[in-house]
Amino acid sequence: MITFDHVTKRYPDGTVALDDFTLDCATGEITVFVGTSGGGKTTALRTINRMVDPTSGRVLIDGQDVRDKSPAELRRGIGYVIQQVGLFPHRTIRDNIATVPYLLGWDKKKARETAMELMARVGLPTSMAKRYPFQLSGGQQQRVGVARALAADPPVMLMDEPFSAVDPVVRAELQQEFLRLQAELHKTIVFVTHDVDEAIRLGDHIAVFRTGGTLVQHATPAELLARPADDFVASFIGRDRGIRLLSFHNADGIELHDAAVVAGSADRSAARAALAGVSGEPWLLVVDDARRPIGWLSQDALDSVPETAELRDAGLLPIGNTFTVGVDPLRSALDSSVLSPSGRAVGVDADGAVLGIATQADLATAIRTVAAGDLHPHPLDRAPDEPAEPAGDA
Amino acid sequence: MSTFLQFFLHWLTSPAQWSGPDGVPARVGEHLYYTLLALAVAIVLALPVGLYTGHTGRGGFLAASIANFARALPTIGLLVIIVQGLGIGLLPPLIVLVALAIPPVLINTYEGIRNVDAELKDAARGVGMTGTEVLFRVELPAAMPLILLGLRTAAIQIVATATVAAYVGLGGLGRFIFDGLSRQDYQALAGGTVFAVLLALAVSLVFMLLRRLLVPRGVRLQEKA
Amino acid sequence: MEWQWLPGHLDDLAAATVQHLQLSLLPVLLGLIISLPLGIVSVRWRWTYPPIFGVANLLYAVPSIALFVFMSQYVTGLSVASAIIPLALFTLSVLVPNVVDGLKQVPDPVRQAATAVGFGTLRRLMQVELPIAVPVIVAGVRVATVASISLGSVAGIMGLGGLGQLFQDGQQRDIPSEVFAGIVLTIVLAFVCDLILVVVQRALTPWTRARKGAAA
Numbered sequence A: 001m002i003t004f005d006h007v008t009k010r011y012p013d014g015t016v017a018l019d020d021f022t023l024d025c026a027t028g029e030i031t032v033f034v035g036t037s038g039g040g041k042t043t044a045l046r047t048i049n050r051m052v053d054p055t056s057g058r059v060l061i062d063g064q065d066v067r068d069k070s071p072a073e074l075r076r077g078i079g080y081v082i083q084q085v086g087l088f089p090h091r092t093i094r095d096n097i098a099t100v101p102y103l104l105g106w107d108k109k110k111a112r113e114t115a116m117e118l119m120a121r122v123g124l125p126t127s128m129a130k131r132y133p134f135q136l137s138g139g140q141q142q143r144v145g146v147a148r149a150l151a152a153d154p155p156v157m158l159m160d161e162p163f164s165a166v167d168p169v170v171r172a173e174l175q176q177e178f179l180r181l182q183a184e185l186h187k188t189i190v191f192v193t194h195d196v197d198e199a200i201r202l203g204d205h206i207a208v209f210r211t212g213g214t215l216v217q218h219a220t221p222a223e224l225l226a227r228p229a230d231d232f233v234a235s236f237i238g239r240d241r242g243i244r245l246l247s248f249h250n251a252d253g254i255e256l257h258d259a260a261v262v263a264g265s266a267d268r269s270a271a272r273a274a275l276a277g278v279s280g281e282p283w284l285l286v287v288d289d290a291r292r293p294i295g296w297l298s299q300d301a302l303d304s305v306p307e308t309a310e311l312r313d314a315g316l317l318p319i320g321n322t323f324t325v326g327v328d329p330l331r332s333a334l335d336s337s338v339l340s341p342s343g344r345a346v347g348v349d350a351d352g353a354v355l356g357i358a359t360q361a362d363l364a365t366a367i368r369t370v371a372a373g374d375l376h377p378h379p380l381d382r383a384p385d386e387p388a389e390p391a392g393d394a
Numbered sequence B: 001m002s003t004f005l006q007f008f009l010h011w012l013t014s015p016a017q018w019s020g021p022d023g024v025p026a027r028v029g030e031h032l033y034y035t036l037l038a039l040a041v042a043i044v045l046a047l048p049v050g051l052y053t054g055h056t057g058r059g060g061f062l063a064a065s066i067a068n069f070a071r072a073l074p075t076i077g078l079l080v081i082i083v084q085g086l087g088i089g090l091l092p093p094l095i096v097l098v099a100l101a102i103p104p105v106l107i108n109t110y111e112g113i114r115n116v117d118a119e120l121k122d123a124a125r126g127v128g129m130t131g132t133e134v135l136f137r138v139e140l141p142a143a144m145p146l147i148l149l150g151l152r153t154a155a156i157q158i159v160a161t162a163t164v165a166a167y168v169g170l171g172g173l174g175r176f177i178f179d180g181l182s183r184q185d186y187q188a189l190a191g192g193t194v195f196a197v198l199l200a201l202a203v204s205l206v207f208m209l210l211r212r213l214l215v216p217r218g219v220r221l222q223e224k225a
Numbered sequence C: 001m002e003w004q005w006l007p008g009h010l011d012d013l014a015a016a017t018v019q020h021l022q023l024s025l026l027p028v029l030l031g032l033i034i035s036l037p038l039g040i041v042s043v044r045w046r047w048t049y050p051p052i053f054g055v056a057n058l059l060y061a062v063p064s065i066a067l068f069v070f071m072s073q074y075v076t077g078l079s080v081a082s083a084i085i086p087l088a089l090f091t092l093s094v095l096v097p098n099v100v101d102g103l104k105q106v107p108d109p110v111r112q113a114a115t116a117v118g119f120g121t122l123r124r125l126m127q128v129e130l131p132i133a134v135p136v137i138v139a140g141v142r143v144a145t146v147a148s149i150s151l152g153s154v155a156g157i158m159g160l161g162g163l164g165q166l167f168q169d170g171q172q173r174d175i176p177s178e179v180f181a182g183i184v185l186t187i188v189l190a191f192v193c194d195l196i197l198v199v200v201q202r203a204l205t206p207w208t209r210a211r212k213g214a215a216a
Helices: A041-048 A071-076 A093-097 A099-104 A108-121 A138-150 A168-185 A196-202 A221-226 A231-237 A241-248 A268-277 A299-303 A330-339 A360-371 B002-013 B024-056 B060-072 B075-086 B091-114 B118-126 B131-168 B174-183 B186-214 B217-224 C007-044 C046-061 C064-075 C081-104 C108-117 C121-156 C164-172 C176-204
Strands: A002-010 A016-025 A030-035 A056-061 A078-082 A156-160 A188-193 A205-210 A214-219 A261-263 A283-287 A293-298 A322-324 A345-348 A354-358
Touching: A002 A041, A016 A041, A016 A214, A030 A041, A030 A196, A041 A056, A041 A156, A041 A188, A041 A205, A071 A078, A071 A099, A071 C108, A078 A138, A078 C108, A093 A099, A093 A108, A093 A138, A099 A108, A099 C108, A108 A138, A138 A156, A138 A168, A138 C108, A168 A196, A188 A196, A196 A221, A205 A221, A205 A231, A214 A221, A214 A231, A221 A231, A221 A241, A231 A241, A241 A330, A241 A360, A261 A268, A261 A354, A268 A283, A268 A299, A283 A299, A283 A354, A293 A299, A322 A330, A330 A345, A330 A360, B002 B186, B024 B060, B024 B091, B024 B131, B024 B174, B024 B186, B060 B091, B060 C121, B060 C176, B075 B091, B075 B131, B075 C121, B075 C164, B075 C176, B091 B131, B118 B131, B131 B174, B131 B186, B131 B217, B131 C046, B131 C064, B174 B186, B174 C064, B186 C046, B186 C064, C007 C046, C007 C081, C007 C121, C007 C164, C007 C176, C046 C081, C064 C081, C064 C121, C081 C121, C108 C121, C121 C164, C121 C176, C164 C176
Parallel strands: A030 A188, A030 A205, A078 A156, A156 A188, A261 A283, A322 A345
Antiparallel strands: A002 A016, A002 A056, A205 A214, A283 A293, A345 A354
């Protein structure tokens, strides 16, 4: 656990970087510091490993004041990843990763083996071990940076905008990998970013800073989206807050109907029969033999289908998106309904077979629970092996 | 030591040193003449080559090799053999001093132009400047600090080495040094040295002024940052 | 030019060359040993840079002849030391700026990262900053070496040994071929040493791509 105890940082020219900052960062969790520039998030991060010393207040790691140890000793027990990576150009990738083990006096062989393991862990081919940093791309360099921070297995990791210097595609990959690693390693991580979407995506808890070094809100991503502390936080979070909040709710509670789902091999009369069973249902979902969705058929289009033709050969409208029940959040269900010509969401199982259709009314019911503040936590983009939360009830 | 200083001050202040063709002013004048002449020739030869190779990026290796070669040339040896070939005159020391001055001017000019931010050159081309315009309006002003440094280095080296002109019978402050050497008149030797250093310092000051005049304000401010 | 002088004096040429190597390479080594701490101090305590730089510059404005004479007259007499010490002082004007530049161009993120992973100040200097500065420093050593070999010939005309003796002798006895031999040997020596240094630098720093040399 990392504790900030009334930490203030004031510079000689009067700038206040941190103003009476008090916070606890839970062990084994990712705490993200976000905010506007000059808000003190990087300063706060750097007080943890004493790259910055507070003017007043204390910083504690597991109850021990960081000033108790010498700075170098303290830092060897903390992983540090920065935006520009800062790999040592004169050392091979393997030696870069093994930096802290070497510093700690580990057996050289053991240090090298650990480095190779870590390379694999962060998703780098071990053939790169003897290469030099300048031969790697930006994304690869940052993976090395993360591996270097992990080498001595420190309990605490500090990350200062580590993924900001790469393009969005690489950034998304790195974020994904990072979450996967954390699911295995459960480090106590403090992560600084100016990108609130990244914060929402990665953080277990988020601390929002305002210019002047003040902490404005400390909450989980869902709470932050649902109940921003003030106008500043709300505007910082940005637009479509409600829709983004839907990513944090599961879609399991949505009622699904399968009456309007018809096999592609059926003909027009079978379709009519199906429709008769459901009142006021102008759309049919046509599926294949494995019950995977092929396309939508409107009631009006049904009339122009030849009597004996199979439905699957009729002019069907494309599906758009589906959402996987038990895996995807409510936001995906909404997305599916927006993209489908029928305005209905298609719920499928893990194999892609249709489980049912959700109408706008069904979606509205589910959304209403969100508005009511009834939070059904959905593990957003967590590692695939993590179990989904049990389905809540609308 | 103190007796040496006494004698030196005596030498310094006696009126004989300050008048006539053997006096300090005359020798300083000759020395300055050799310096300026050699510097001018070196600039005429090396500056265009530096500008061209820096701007086009071609011939960098050749420029570096020429500079290396010129730097390796032993001044005295070169001087002696040229005199043996061409006879005594202004030309031998001039050739030697020019050879000495070319490396700093050439390399610094080449490096200066070469190191101008590639994005800057790109932007200049983008707004429609021709190659020559890019060179003279963008690259040269940006490279000015480094080019002036090269000129200054060359000038100071020339001032220090122009003393060898006296080795082959010419004038300049080297006269005090070599005559002093042969006559065992170490005050004169010290005098010649002191004035050579003073001249070098004066040259430094002149270049500081030139910096103020020739380096655009924007470039100067950027350097400070 | 007549060449008869040469064949009979090959031993002398060899001896002069070896002696010249001594009296021009030792100063570079000495200069490096002095300029490394000076450069490190200049970078660590910025305010020391102007005076240190000023003195180094001043040294090289001094006519070399004068310094050789001064040393041989008043300090170390007619020994090799009278050539070595002035030459070492001259190399400072190249080496100190190069050590400073070399250390300054260590990228800031690298320095920060080194501190943050737990390098102490001295260890960081020795294991990170200096190794990264090597290419720039070696570029300076190359210039200093070539200049020292060239300047060392001035020592020769003071009777301090080396290839300069050939120039003095060749001038006094009017033997152009001797002077010519001296010039050629000086140049060849300079080029060979430069080449060796390039190879050494490449061997020391396998991590560099092709780099430009330091400005004069």
